[in-house]
């Protein structure tokens with residue numbers, strides 16, 4: 225058993241959380257080069273933490289040894305969303321997954337396709353007709369919000385615009401609490417971001433509970449019949465599903481798709497993706513490989529163990545870094561290149577080496593829904609003509625709220641040109 229390269233330093237002073245969240249990509253790259261290893265040790269959130277940047281390490285952590293590395297029940301997610309599937313372990317997590325997964329697959333998923341198509345149509349057609357440059361990231365985020373509020377809460381922007389606006393704003397305030405310092409301060413004329421977020425959460429919970437009691441249709445109506453652990457569980461899960469996190473992740477992927485396929489040099493790829501569903505799948509795989517919306521996920525070692533042959537003591541944290549795992553040169557040749565064709569060549573059948581949606585028994589339950597949504601929205605983008613014109617990247621910034629990374633590349637479209645092309 226080999227000792228992990230790197231060191232965790234002393235408590236507090238040796239903590240590297242700020243440095244990591246400021247720029248996780250460079251943070252990992254520098255250490256991979258320094259230690260010549262895709263797994264290394266650092267102190268994160270004041271806990272000695274093993275960083276995993278390889279496909280083999282990610283598979284061991286999330287699949288083969290998933291029962292030895294557990295979700296952290298004290299994660300900030302619990303603070304903001306309450307007890308949900310995300311932070312539970314063991315039998316409770318298995319039962320929750322069994323109950324909830326059935327609502328994200330098969331006939332449920334099929335019954336959502338008309339709504340997904342109508343939202344894509346309405347939100348995306350405006351992109352190319354406004355006559356003004358537009359931030360596509362913002363438009364994609366609104367699209368994602370319409371998707372989740374309509375699907376999970378039966379609140380549709382065109383039918384209940386005021387309620388829709390109110391919930392969207394509350395979700396944003398709630399989200400900002402997740403990424404602010406957890407200090408609950410309220411004085412006359414001023415409240416801390418965290419305290420605003422807690423107020424927003426309470427208001428959201430009131431709306432959700434009212435919906436659960438009175439709305440018997442769709443997803444919210446069917447949650448009542450699920451065997452969930454306690455009476456607040458359905459409301460807490462709804463709060464999670466409508467959280468701003470999901471529209472942001474969807475927008476991030478659509479944005480990366482736009483940047484990858486937009487502009488003059490990509491006509492051939494666009495035509496092929498619009499005509500051949502298999503090629504579109506490869507493009508979408510390559511987009512999520514290169515620009516995963518989230519940093520990855522964290523676990524805690526439940527007992528002494530090993531990963532990639534390195535010793536990982538009990539209570540150590542372990543974090544997998546999707547961006548780095550997806551660039552593991554052992555699996556992905558020319559790792560930084562955008563090559564959709566790799567998925568029909570050397571990497572055919574290697575989808576399980578990706579972790580944008582996690583992997584193994586705790587992978588994302590919304591991955592299939594996201595896939596359907598991405599395919600539909602990208603086809604609408606082709607039809608709208610927006611992608612003909614080079615996106616002007618105004619800002620490429622990364623926001624690092626704890627365990628998530630939103631690769632925000634906000635770009636503007638010269639939609640006047642797009643309009644002219646139609």
Ligand code: HEM
Pocket residue numbers: 309310311317321465470473474477517518520521522579580581582583585586587588589590591593594
């Ligand atoms: C672009 C969209 C999305 C991305 C990139 C994404 C990503 C992820 C990732 C990386 C994980 C695993 C975290 C870990 O290993 O700790 C995860 C888990 C999860 N996701 Fe998603 N997700 C997306 C959309 C959704 C949607 C639409 C839903 C449902 C409404 C959803 C619900 C969940 C839940 C409940 C889990 C926890 C599963 C468990 O712990 O057993 N996600 N997601």
